[in-house]
Amino acid sequence: MPYTSAPHEHQVDTAELRRRIPGWGVDLDPANRPAVPRERMEPGGTGSHWAFPERQPEPSPRERSIEHLELPPVFGTVAPLKGLSGAIRRYAYARYSEGRAAHWLLLILGDRVDAVESHLRSFATLRPDNPVTQTGVLSEFRRHGFSSRFRTRRADRSHQWLDPIIIAGPWVLTGVVVAAAARGVLRRAAGRRT
Amino acid sequence: MRAMVYRGPYKVRVEEKDIPRIEHPNDAIVRVELAAICGSDLHLYHGMMPDTRVGQTFGHEFIGVVTEVGSSVQRLKPGDRVMVPFNIYCGSCYFCERGLYSNCHNVNPNATAVGAIYGYSHTCGGYDGGQSQYVRVPFADVGPALIPDWMDAEDALMCTDALATGYFGAQLGDITQGDTVVVFGAGPVGLFAAKSAWFMGAGRVVVVDHLDYRLEKARSFAQAETVNFAEIDDIVVHLKRDTDGLGTDVAIDAVGAEADGNFTQHVTSAKLKLQGGSPVALNWAIDSVRKGGTVSVMGAYGPMFSAVKFGDAMNKGLTLRMNQCPVKRQWPRLFEHIRNGYLRPKDVITHRIPLEHIAEGYHMFSAKLDGCIKPVIVPNAA
Ligand SMILES: NC(=O)c1ccc[n+]([C@@H]2O[C@H](COP(=O)([O-])OP(=O)(O)OC[C@H]3O[C@@H](n4cnc5c(N)ncnc54)[C@H](O)[C@@H]3O)[C@@H](O)[C@H]2O)c1
Ligand SMILES: [Zn+2]
Ligand SMILES: [Zn+2]
Numbered sequence: 001m002p003y004t005s006a007p008h009e010h011q012v013d014t015a016e017l018r019r020r021i022p023g024w025g026v027d028l029d030p031a032n033r034p035a036v037p038r039e040r041m042e043p044g045g046t047g048s049h050w051a052f053p054e055r056q057p058e059p060s061p062r063e064r065s066i067e068h069l070e071l072p073p074v075f076g077t078v079a080p081l082k083g084l085s086g087a088i089r090r091y092a093y094a095r096y097s098e099g100r101a102a103h104w105l106l107l108i109l110g111d112r113v114d115a116v117e118s119h120l121r122s123f124a125t126l127r128p129d130n131p132v133t134q135t136g137v138l139s140e141f142r143r144h145g146f147s148s149r150f151r152t153r154r155a156d157r158s159h160q161w162l163d164p165i166i167i168a169g170p171w172v173l174t175g176v177v178v179a180a181a182a183r184g185v186l187r188r189a190a191g192r193r194t
Numbered sequence: 195m196r197a198m199v200y201r202g203p204y205k206v207r208v209e210e211k212d213i214p215r216i217e218h219p220n221d222a223i224v225r226v227e228l229a230a231i232c233g234s235d236l237h238l239y240h241g242m243m244p245d246t247r248v249g250q251t252f253g254h255e256f257i258g259v260v261t262e263v264g265s266s267v268q269r270l271k272p273g274d275r276v277m278v279p280f281n282i283y284c285g286s287c288y289f290c291e292r293g294l295y296s297n298c299h300n301v302n303p304n305a306t307a308v309g310a311i312y313g314y315s316h317t318c319g320g321y322d323g324g325q326s327q328y329v330r331v332p333f334a335d336v337g338p339a340l341i342p343d344w345m346d347a348e349d350a351l352m353c354t355d356a357l358a359t360g361y362f363g364a365q366l367g368d369i370t371q372g373d374t375v376v377v378f379g380a381g382p383v384g385l386f387a388a389k390s391a392w393f394m395g396a397g398r399v400v401v402v403d404h405l406d407y408r409l410e411k412a413r414s415f416a417q418a419e420t421v422n423f424a425e426i427d428d429i430v431v432h433l434k435r436d437t438d439g440l441g442t443d444v445a446i447d448a449v450g451a452e453a454d455g456n457f458t459q460h461v462t463s464a465k466l467k468l469q470g471g472s473p474v475a476l477n478w479a480i481d482s483v484r485k486g487g488t489v490s491v492m493g494a495y496g497p498m499f500s501a502v503k504f505g506d507a508m509n510k511g512l513t514l515r516m517n518q519c520p521v522k523r524q525w526p527r528l529f530e531h532i533r534n535g536y537l538r539p540k541d542v543i544t545h546r547i548p549l550e551h552i553a554e555g556y557h558m559f560s561a562k563l564d565g566c567i568k569p570v571i572v573p574n575a576a
Contacts, residue, residue, distance in 0.1 A: 001438050001439060001440075002438070002439045002440045003439075011372070012371070012372040012397035014371070017392070017397070020417065021392045021417050022535065022536045022537070023392065023393050023531055023534065023536030023537065024392045024393070024395070025371070025392075025393070025394075025395045026393050026531065026534075026536065027365075027390075027393040027394045027395075027527070028371060028394060028395040032527065033365045033394070033527075034365070034523050034524050034525075034526065034527045034528075035362050035365040035366065035520075035523065035524065036365060038293075038294075039292040039293060039294065040292065040293040040523075041291065041292060041293075042291065042292075042293055043291055046283075046285030046286070046290055046291075046295075046336050047269060047285055047335045047336045048284060048285030048286040048290070048333070048335065048336050049266075049268065049335065050286055051286060052286065052300075053218075053220065053284050053286065053300055053333070054218065054219050054220070054266065056217055056218040057217075062303055063303070063304065064303035064304065065303065065304055065305050065306055067305075067306040068303060068306055071303055072299065072300045072301055072302060072303050073218075073284070073300055074218055074282075074284065074300060074301050074332050074333070075301065075302070075303045075319060075320060076310070076316070076319045076320030076321035076322070077217060077320065078247070078249065078250050078251070078320055078321065078322045079247035079248070079249040079250050079316075079320070089245060089316075093304070098305055098306060098307050098497065101498065101499070104244045104470075104496075104497055104498045105498075107244035107245045107317070108244050108467055110245065111241060111244065111245065111246055111247075112241075114202075114247060114248050115201075115202030115203065115241075115248060117248075118201065118202065118248035118249070119201075119202065122201075129201055129202075129205070129207075130207075131205070133207065133553060134201050134205035134206060134207045134553055135204050135205055135553065135557060136206075136553035136554035136555070136556055136557030136558070137557060138554065139554035139555075139557045139558045139563065139564075140557075140561075140563070142554070143554070143557075143558045143563040143564035143566075144563060144564050145561070145563055148561075148562065148563040148564060148565070149561075149563075152405075152406040152407075153404070153422070153424045153425055154404055154405060154424060154562075155404040155423065155424045155454040155455050156404070156454050156562070158454075158457050159454075159457060159460055159461055159464075159465065160561065162461065162465055163204065166203070166204075166465055167203070167204050167205075
């Protein structure tokens, strides 16, 4: 009880626990726990055989956090910056530290722009984006979408209906705006002719 | 080669990509035998992680066979069958030298706050991941290890992240004999954390989730007590009542950024991206642990701010411990536990999916359909 100093029930039946649970207590002694202590000096114990790694060639200027004093010797090279999203991301890296919300908000904006740019670009390829196959939504039928959700009580039902809106919403909206604009242009053209 | 590729939030497809090449003398190229989808991949899939670029291949849990090594690689050769920790790290910087592999300073230009992770956005270094037929493995002399002969392939796969992370999470709880431990989240990480809490001498282990099928696994796999938070009004009150009003000694957050249970928190983070992550489970952990207790955070959050109940943590004198798991540090001891039969990691695997069907795998795992707990991807089906 929290209101008295009576000992908290830490008197457990260790024999029973050992019987019931395979491995109970094997790491009771912190000395057996690999993550203890948090910092454990092990120079040379990691397999590295360098004081500082050789530098990977830098094919094109690699964006980096302004908190880094220099470009780290090894880095990923997938999806280099390009297009408008690339410009936004480059600015986020060049201008703001990781401590600034602007840094992350710009990067998230870059992500949204990247998705739009990439979808548009895909229409000029032999393999345009296919929302049906890429969202895997057909698994709703193969993987028991209905009974998985409605057989038991689940907390995520309160918001899962938002997903289709988030995924398809911007496209529907763009479609509506484009259609309305086209209608306006046509009407104006028609008006001018009469 | 065939590889999973991100196409924007909620969209992935399989594409033809060039087989990765050696870009640094200590690189290796690995032909992937098995990969997995992790709860962390969902943060990318939902578009929550800043600087996740269209065209990247995800996947930080994989095992495979070395096909090529760079000129300075000494410990691996083509043909070796390896398990690869999800951390990319140099082994020689200030942090690596102290065993903080997940915090390596030499592998991620894009951020200093995080190390590097395979296939995990540019914020984590901009590397491709293992949900593909081949993958570039930097620092081949440091990260990968030969899979022991006696070890099952799927067990080895679980060691590359989920199992090591759950085990690490239990350790950060600083459990002492007889402690009551509550684990939020009955995904692979939570299940392994619950199981590991017993190794450290817990007296009671309680797992909280809203998915009954996962709670069932928590009972059978991790011998834990379970609570479905969707069926009770207030989980914090429930846990307090269940611990004589004190609260639990230790609480582990194995949920992270998509946490459910509070509509506003979930929608502002997972849908609107106005927060780094939805801290519902973290806040529950802070509020249900006893004063002076320890909260271990394994759940991952984005780098932006989140609405965390910090005042309660301060007033209660809590110890908050957290990190990305330094995976390889956990291995020798974990291998002993597996060998002794204390747990069978592959028991949490529910689905085995060919790479070509990965889009449906993502949807199923994200929407938690078909009893899915851990989906494994087979990139090079025979
Ligand atoms: N620290 C690390 O090194 C590391 C490594 C791997 C994974 N992770 C993180 O661990 C978390 C779990 O990973 P996973 O693979 O088990 O994911 P998962 O998606 O399979 O599991 C998350 C579980 O949490 C449940 N949940 C949602 N809201 C909850 C709430 N409020 N209270 C309790 N449970 C709730 C979900 O129903 C689900 O079962 C993720 O955030 C992931 O990013 C961290
Ligand atoms: Zn992971
Ligand atoms: Zn390092």
